Amino acid sequence: AQSVAQPEDQVNVAEGNPLTVKCTYSVSGNPYLFWYVQYPNRGLQFLLKYITGDNLVKGSYGFEAEFNKSQTSFHLKKPSALVSDSALYFCAVDNAGGTSYGKLTFGQGTILTVHP
């Protein structure tokens, strides 16, 4: 079975400061890891993904994420937060070749609020 944990329900950060949204995962095989963002009354929007290779993945809107295999983590980061980054963020995993292959498992989501 595959699972994702986002340990923080909410993250608050001041505009201009760096932000981190945490994600840890559990899979039996090789993970495909994704970050999605959801703005109010909208669908989810893909930000970035990790498949293999470089542990630092760069994505849309200045976001990046660091894959850490030993800690089974895939934290989302941005060097300088914007008020417009305020949204609900979901980490998701697919277990390449595992029993749940082809199905995304989402974390519970983290509400990011960036204060002016």
Place this chain on the structure above:
Amino acid sequence: DTEVTQTPKHLVMGMTNKKSLKCEQHMGHRAMYWYKQKAKKPPELMFVYSYEKLSINESVPSRFSPECPNSSLLNLHLHALQPEDSALYLCASSLRPGTEGSYEQYFGPGTRLTVT
């Protein structure tokens, strides 16, 4: 064009009604998905179509009936729903199914369904 469209945006239906949700993409994607999402919760996978064939049904009640008439269209037929079925219904598509690799999903804006 990286857009998934969904109609209608809002739908209110009684428990005896029959209605349909529609999803469309013109990106040449060969996998399409239906998700159900409650407020501030992660999306829950309902169905996956791969190459126009139903490949995953997450034990969804038969009052939800999916249909994929062609590679660009996905419908969700609703009949005799319950109030607890009220939610945001999201459609998504990916270039290929997840069983063929790590393909990110593109989500539509959703249909806000209220069952009275």
